[in-house]
Structures are given as structure tokens and as C-alpha cells.
Amino acid sequence: MRRSMVRRLSVPALALGLLAPALAACSDEPADLVIYSGRNEDLVDPLLDKLEEELDANVEVRYGDSAELAAQILEEGDKTEAALFFSQDAGALGALSKEGALKALPQPTLEKVDEAYRGGEGDWVGVSGRVRVLAYNPEKVPTPPDSVHDLTDPEWKGKVGFAPNNASFQAFVTGMRVLEGDDAAREWLKDFKANSPKTYESNIDILEAVDSGEVATGLINHYYWYEKAAEEGEDKLTAKLHFLPGGDPGGLVNVAGVGLLKGADAKEAGYAQKAADFLLGQEAQTYFAEETFEYPLIEGVAPVKGLTALDSLQAPKINLGELDSLKETLAMLQETGLV
Incomplete structure (x- = not known):
């Protein structure tokens, strides 16, 4: 045993x-x-x-x-x-x-x-994969943005949920550092914070906030939506998922x-x-x-029925082994006041 x-x-x-x-x-x-x-x-x-x-x-x-x-x-x-x-x-x-x-x-x-x-x-x-996505409330957001870079625009002020202490969010930030460089990642984090995003403890909390309309959109992993849909019924969910196109860093596959x-x-x-x-x-x-x-x-x-096929995603091309610099990512999150 x-x-x-x-x-x-x-x-x-x-x-x-x-x-x-x-x-x-x-x-x-x-x-x-x-x-x-x-x-x-x-x-x-x-x-x-x-x-x-x-x-x-x-x-x-x-x-x-x-x-x-x-x-x-x-x-x-x-x-x-x-x-x-x-x-x-x-x-x-x-x-x-x-x-x-x-x-x-x-x-x-x-x-x-x-x-x-x-x-x-x-x-x-x-052995298994997950995708970073935008969960969004279609009653609040008829058309979700196609890039995390859009989330620093004034129209999204106070409307975005995220979990800064969550490992998946930190992996996303590390991916942005690898893809776009530390200076660009730091600037995005500063602009993102200045846009007053709402902080949550977990992906689950973000999804519930989006579903209730507490926030218009949020940064999560895809499987939380499917988990909730299986538990409660897809027809009971208001929130929907948007898979970011064009190799956007917000669409990281880990x-x-x-x-x-x-x-x-x-x-x-x-x-x-x-x-x-x-x-x-x-x-x-x-x-x-x-x-x-x-x-x-x-x-x-x-994959589970309804999930976008992995080979059809426009995920960023990145060496996943390079997501190892967590210490530097955490230092950057602390520097920019997000943790």
C-alpha cells in the first residue's frame, strides 16, 4: 500500500x-x-x-x-x-x-x-499540457483582446483578474521574459499594475469572479473552465475562454x-x-x-470534447526548459509591486 x-x-x-x-x-x-x-x-x-x-x-x-x-x-x-x-x-x-x-x-x-x-x-x-488563456464574461466583454499587451490599455483599467502568487502566472511572466526580454517584461508588469488589476488567490477564484461579472476578464489555465463545466454543467457558466493567437506570450503552453x-x-x-x-x-x-x-x-x-486541438493553437515558440529562472521572475514581481 x-x-x-x-x-x-x-x-x-x-x-x-x-x-x-x-x-x-x-x-x-x-x-x-x-x-x-x-x-x-x-x-x-x-x-x-x-x-x-x-x-x-x-x-x-x-x-x-x-x-x-x-x-x-x-x-x-x-x-x-x-x-x-x-x-x-x-x-x-x-x-x-x-x-x-x-x-x-x-x-x-x-x-x-x-x-x-x-x-x-x-x-x-x-506528460500533460496546459494553456494560458483569457477567461472572459461575454456580458461585459463582447470581444476579448488578442494579446496580454492590450490589457494595459485604459479600457481594461480595474477589469482584469490575476493571481500573482500562482505558479502558472509566474511561469507566464518567465515566458514573457524569455520571449521578449527582461526590459519589456518589466515594462509590461509596471503598466499592468498601473491599470489596477484585481488580485485573487487562485485560478479558480479568478474564474468565479469572471463568471459572476465581478471582473470582465482574467488570466487562467484552460482546464479550470472545463473542470467547472464538468461539475456544474456548461450551460450554467457565463464565462467563456479565449485562446490568444499570434504567438502571444499570454498563450503559453506549459x-x-x-x-x-x-x-x-x-x-x-x-x-x-x-x-x-x-x-x-x-x-x-x-x-x-x-x-x-x-x-x-x-x-x-x-483531449476532452470541445477543447481546441493542441496542434491548432498559435502558442508562442519557446524552449520550455528556459522557464527555470523563477528567482529572477519573483524579484521582478517584487520590484514592480505585484507580489
């Missing part, structure tokens, strides 16, 4: 170099595979139960923030108990890749996923992904590899499509 330990860790604390103590195991029974998971336990715990059944092994999962766990892995080095890192975003995987903490993945594993959604060094691979950690013994590494392949298999990819409403990343598994 798998034992999971939940530990909520602070992204700002990580960025400032305040590392948490090593995570401790919850049981004296040794695990065949230890996974450090930056994915939310509520979202992926049922899937990882299936993984344990598939492996017929004792799997222990330790939960936390992806960026914090990446720092923890680097702190632990070869002494880490983890053999697999399951990250919420590509940036944390990119950080480990740059430090040489990940093992090369077999080519058959890598080739299951388009090269845009895997590490350039061949040492991590995306991935959750996995990497195998160096230092694991042969048995642990074998289980970790099987786990990676399981997450890229039909069952897991269908789970991501139908249960978490993310984009599956392998051929042959379709």
Missing part, C-alpha cells in the same frame, strides 16, 4: 534560497520507488494508485511545490531518496537539467512526445513532466523508467484528458 506525505512548500521561500529540511518518509517499510511530486495530490493521487498497481511495487510519493522540490533535490544530491521527479511545470525540470541532476531518457520514451514538449538534453519529458534522477540504484531506476512510460501510456494519458482536463501529449488520445 502506498503512503503519501503532503508537504506544502513556499515558492518565494525557495527563490530567496530558504530551503526546507529534507523530506522524511512516513513509514519504516522501505519503498521500491520514491517519487517527489510537485503535482497536486488531489489531482494525481488516483492515477498514482494505478501506477503502484501497474508496477506491483511499493511506491512512496512526497508532495510539495515543484520549484521547492527541485531545490531540495539539488540540496540532497546523490543522497536523495527520490528516483523520479514529477513536476507541475517545465521550469523546475529545466533547472535540474542545467545542473546535470537528471538521467538521459531512452529514445523510445522521448519519441512518444513532440520535441516541443520535452527537454533539449533528452533528460525530461512532458507541461507537467517527469525526469529520472541520477543517484538511484539500478532497481529504483528501473521502476522510475517504468513509471515514466506508464505516465505516457494510454491509461494515464486518458486520465489527464478526462479527469484533469489537460492536454494528453501522445498520439491516439484525444
Whole structure:
């Protein structure tokens, strides 16, 4: 039976170099595979139960923030108990890749996923995708803007919701820095703040505010809308989604992904590899499509009905591994007064 330990860790604390103590195991029974998971336990715990059944092994999962766990892995080095890192975003995987903490993945594993959604060094691979979108209230906004740069115009003053402490918003800002440079990103953040956007704790809060008309539009990940539609019925939602065109930085496609950690013994590494392949298999990819409403990343598994096809999106072209500079992004958000 798998034992999971939940530990909520602070992204700002990580960025400032305040590392948490090593995570401790919850049981004296040794695990065949230890996974450090930056994915939310509520979202992926049922899937990882299936993984344990598939492996017929004792799997222990330790939960936390992806960026914090990446720092923890680097702190632990070869002494880490983890053999697999399951990250919420590509940036944390990119950080480990740059430090040489990940093992090369077999080519058959890598080739299951388009090269845009895997590490350039061949040492991590995306397992599910998400898109940054504008949620908008058509009663307030008949025609949503096609760029996040439009949101600094006077007509949007006080009408935009965002979650500055949310990891996905911070990844978007990092993406803008990579795509347009630090000076341009800093200027956008200053102009955005000057336009009095409304601050929320989470994507869910933003979507509810848009749906009620509290704000006209908001910056979220796509799957929150589909989650709410599944729970309440699409006909009950006023809010709609707008996928930004033209490679706009606001339309960033990010991935959750996995990497195998160096230092694991042969048995642990074998289980970790099987786990990676399981997450890229039909069952897991269908789970991501139908249960978490993310984009599956392998051929042959379709996204949830009504979701714009991944290959038809006009997402910005970016090396997702370069989303690793969270510390610089947080410093910029603090400098501009958004956090």
C-alpha cells in the first residue's frame, strides 16, 4: 500500500534560497520507488494508485511545490531518496537539467512526445499540457483582446483578474521574459499594475469572479473552465475562454513532466523508467484528458470534447526548459509591486 506525505512548500521561500529540511518518509517499510511530486495530490493521487498497481511495487510519493522540490533535490544530491521527479511545470525540470541532476531518457520514451514538449538534453519529458488563456464574461466583454499587451490599455483599467502568487502566472511572466526580454517584461508588469488589476488567490477564484461579472476578464489555465463545466454543467457558466493567437506570450503552453534522477540504484531506476512510460501510456494519458482536463501529449488520445486541438493553437515558440529562472521572475514581481 502506498503512503503519501503532503508537504506544502513556499515558492518565494525557495527563490530567496530558504530551503526546507529534507523530506522524511512516513513509514519504516522501505519503498521500491520514491517519487517527489510537485503535482497536486488531489489531482494525481488516483492515477498514482494505478501506477503502484501497474508496477506491483511499493511506491512512496512526497508532495510539495515543484520549484521547492527541485531545490531540495539539488540540496540532497546523490543522497536523495527520490528516483523520479514529477513536476507541475517545465521550469523546475529545466533547472535540474542545467545542473546535470537528471538521467538521459531512452529514445523510445522521448519519441512518444513532440520535441516541443520535452527537454533539449533528452533528460525530461512532458506528460500533460496546459494553456494560458483569457477567461472572459461575454456580458461585459463582447470581444476579448488578442494579446496580454492590450490589457494595459485604459479600457481594461480595474477589469482584469490575476493571481500573482500562482505558479502558472509566474511561469507566464518567465515566458514573457524569455520571449521578449527582461526590459519589456518589466515594462509590461509596471503598466499592468498601473491599470489596477484585481488580485485573487487562485485560478479558480479568478474564474468565479469572471463568471459572476465581478471582473470582465482574467488570466487562467484552460482546464479550470472545463473542470467547472464538468461539475456544474456548461450551460450554467457565463464565462467563456479565449485562446490568444499570434504567438502571444499570454498563450503559453506549459507541461507537467517527469525526469529520472541520477543517484538511484539500478532497481529504483528501473521502476522510475517504468513509471515514466506508464505516465505516457494510454491509461494515464486518458486520465489527464478526462479527469484533469489537460492536454494528453501522445498520439491516439484525444483531449476532452470541445477543447481546441493542441496542434491548432498559435502558442508562442519557446524552449520550455528556459522557464527555470523563477528567482529572477519573483524579484521582478517584487520590484514592480505585484507580489
